Amino acid sequence: MREAYGRALAEYGAINPRVVALDADTSSSTLSNFFEKRFPDRFFNFGIAEPCMIDAAAGFALGGLIPFANAFAALVALRALEQVRTCICYARLNVKIAASYAGVSDFKDGPTHHAITDIAVMRSLPGMTVVVPADGNEAASFVPLIAEYDGPVYFRLNRAATQPVSRPGEMPVIGKGIMRRTGKDVTIMACGAMAGRSLQAAELLAQKGIDARVLEIHTIKPLDKELIILAALETGAVVTAEEHTIIGGLGSAIVEVLGEELPVPLLRVGINDTFARTGPDPDSVMDACGLGISDIVKAALSVIKRKLY
Amino acid sequence: MTSYDDSTVTELRQMANRLRISSLKMIYQRQAGHPGGSLSAADIMAVLYFQVLRIDPKQPGWEERDRFILSKGHASSLLYSALAGRGFFPLPDLDHWGELDCHLQGHPDRLKTPGVDMTSGILGHGIAVGSGLALAARVLRKSYRVYVLLGDGECQGGIVWEGVNTCAKYKLSNLTAIVDYNDVQLDGPVHEIMPMEPFDDKWRSFRWNVIKIDGHDIVQILNAFEQARQVTDKPTVVIARTIKGKGVSFMENKAHWHGIAPDKEQYEAALLELQKDDK
Ligand SMILES: Cc1ncc(C[n+]2csc(CCOP(=O)(O)OP(=O)(O)O)c2C)c(N)n1
Numbered sequence: 180m181r182e183a184y185g186r187a188l189a190e191y192g193a194i195n196p197r198v199v200a201l202d203a204d205t206s207s208s209t210l211s212n213f214f215e216k217r218f219p220d221r222f223f224n225f226g227i228a229e230p231c232m233i234d235a236a237a238g239f240a241l242g243g244l245i246p247f248a249n250a251f252a253a254l255v256a257l258r259a260l261e262q263v264r265t266c267i268c269y270a271r272l273n274v275k276i277a278a279s280y281a282g283v284s285d286f287k288d289g290p291t292h293h294a295i296t297d298i299a300v301m302r303s304l305p306g307m308t309v310v311v312p313a314d315g316n317e318a319a320s321f322v323p324l325i326a327e328y329d330g331p332v333y334f335r336l337n338r339a340a341t342q343p344v345s346r347p348g349e350m351p352v353i354g355k356g357i358m359r360r361t362g363k364d365v366t367i368m369a370c371g372a373m374a375g376r377s378l379q380a381a382e383l384l385a386q387k388g389i390d391a392r393v394l395e396i397h398t399i400k401p402l403d404k405e406l407i408i409l410a411a412l413e414t415g416a417v418v419t420a421e422e423h424t425i426i427g428g429l430g431s432a433i434v435e436v437l438g439e440e441l442p443v444p445l446l447r448v449g450i451n452d453t454f455a456r457t458g459p460d461p462d463s464v465m466d467a468c469g470l471g472i473s474d475i476v477k478a479a480l481s482v483i484k485r486k487l488y
Numbered sequence: 489m490t491s492y493d494d495s496t497v498t499e500l501r502q503m504a505n506r507l508r509i510s511s512l513k514m515i516y517q518r519q520a521g522h523p524g525g526s527l528s529a530a531d532i533m534a535v536l537y538f539q540v541l542r543i544d545p546k547q548p549g550w551e552e553r554d555r556f557i558l559s560k561g562h563a564s565s566l567l568y569s570a571l572a573g574r575g576f577f578p579l580p581d582l583d584h585w586g587e588l589d590c591h592l593q594g595h596p597d598r599l600k601t602p603g604v605d606m607t608s609g610i611l612g613h614g615i616a617v618g619s620g621l622a623l624a625a626r627v628l629r630k631s632y633r634v635y636v637l638l639g640d641g642e643c644q645g646g647i648v649w650e651g652v653n654t655c656a657k658y659k660l661s662n663l664t665a666i667v668d669y670n671d672v673q674l675d676g677p678v679h680e681i682m683p684m685e686p687f688d689d690k691w692r693s694f695r696w697n698v699i700k701i702d703g704h705d706i707v708q709i710l711n712a713f714e715q716a717r718q719v720t721d722k723p724t725v726v727i728a729r730t731i732k733g734k735g736v737s738f739m740e741n742k743a744h745w746h747g748i749a750p751d752k753e754q755y756e757a758a759l760l761e762l763q764k765d766d767k
Pocket residue numbers: 524525526528560562609610611612638639640641642643645668670672673674732
């Protein structure tokens with residue numbers, strides 16, 4: 180996913196001279212270096228100083244530019260959080276945070292480098308928009324949309340390649356979920372890498388005679404309430420799936436909406452209030468920390484038993 | 489070096505005194521605010537807002553304007569007094585500071601108050617934010633300058649030095665930082681709480697141009713900004729030696745007066761002292 184993003188940012192840079200890219204000594208990891216190679220005068224490296232990069236991004240936005248601030252999600256959403264809150268959200272500055280290596284996608288570096296609390300934190304900030312693309316193609320499609328969107332965006336990117344779910348040429352819309360699979364028995368609502376896994380889970384459920392709908396909710400905030408409520412109404416049971424702690428992320432956001440609007444049986448698939456662990460590849464780390472396809476299937480089977488109608 | 493005529497200097501001195509009176513009145517009326525650090529920076533702010541900054545109160549969003557970031561955002565009453573004095577909003581607004589429907593927030597809010605270039609209040613951000621703003625001028629080929637006012641206690645925070653490093657790397661000669669060096673912070677003297685000396689050496693070793701002045705001497709302040717404008721290959725810091733609570737004898741050099749409002753008697757005594765200076 181990071182490569183698709185990096186290339187898309189560089190390509191978009193050619194169209195929009197107001198875009199600048201910032202990084203914090205991770206440009207060959209986030210792949211903002213594609214942008215750097217093409218536009219050295221519009222690329223700024225702040226060294227290992229994420230808070231300064233975020234503050235400076237606020238300054239660039241004050242000056243009328245559109246900064247994409249690139250860094251590891253774990254670092255921008257934790258170490259630089261006060262900067263994000265005060266200088267970007269409260270000051271309402273048009274900064275795009277490209278938060279790479281999110282979730283457990285930095286499998287080999289372990290829990291220090293995982294970002295499993297970032298969605299919770301970012302979506303709690305007034306004025307912040309949170310977008311989590313599901314695959315490389317979608318990440319690339321979002322770049323121009325995010326650049327041209329008015330206001331701060333937290334763009335959560337995976338280091339790893341994820342199971343593709345989008346079709347080439349498809350145009351996502353910020354704030355609008357996507358029906359990835361129709362179904363009437365249960366709805367799986369997922370974001371990021373878990374969207375592809377949810378589609379695979381739906382196939383397994385189909386073999387068991389269960390018709391699962393899959394919604395990809397790429398924008399965690401503002402949430403597509405209508406699509407979520409409609410799916411809950413039509414299928415009567417919901418499973419949420421995210422590469423994030425079950426506290427405060429996509430699942431929580433959906434529970435907040437359905438709890439108020441249309442309570443239905445619901446189970447959350449996510450990391451169960453624990454740190455993940457190091458592993459040989461992203462998939463095995465995900466499988467080991469409760470994000471397996473089988474975990475989604477199990478949740479769906481169990482939530483269907485509790486259906487009210 | 490430009491020489492400034494006596495009337496300019498006298499006017500700026502009077503303006504500084506008026507900013508002191510106005511700040512104190514605001515703090516007294518609201519029974520909240522930060523007198524010490526507002527009084528210490530009044531001369532610097534008078535020179536900036538009434539002589540140095542290229543700004544236009546009729547167009548607060550003018551793209552070519554010089555930018556000012558009050559990194560020590562707790563001196564908001566001083567900034568608001570200067571902005572109102574320059575006509576960014578009506579002077580009577582100052583009497584409503586902190587009321588629920590007043591645009592004047594506890595700390596500066598760029599979205600609410602005309603003329604406030606950047607939201608502040610959490611210490612440490614000004615230079616880092618200013619670095620981005622100064623770099624944006626370079627990218628967009630604009631000639632504005634960026635001024636950042638910070639406290640000496642504020643400089644204890646690491647983010648300040650991340651910003652200082654960045655300004656040096658990019659040789660941001662269009663950015664000038666001013667440190668209101670009053671050696672008093674919230675809990676006590678800076679040299680006891682967390683010593684910052686050798687202070688000017690720190691900046692110099694970060695490859696900044698350093699100018700040390702008496703921060704209550706209008707001519708020295710004017711000259712410092714003039715000198716900073718001549719430098720083309722590095723950012724400048726003006727280390728302004730000041731007295732916290734300057735102008736009100738019982739507030740001077742006292743951490744006690746960092747963040748509390750005077751009562752009626754104290755306020756009247758303070759006014760008397762400041763008005764005596766207003767000649
Ligand atoms: C990061 C941060 N920590 C603590 C505070 C609370 N605070 C406000 S002013 C202040 C002391 C500031 O001292 P100094 O920078 O020397 O300012 P001055 O003496 O000029 O008022 C403190 C601790 C804050 N606003 N921001």
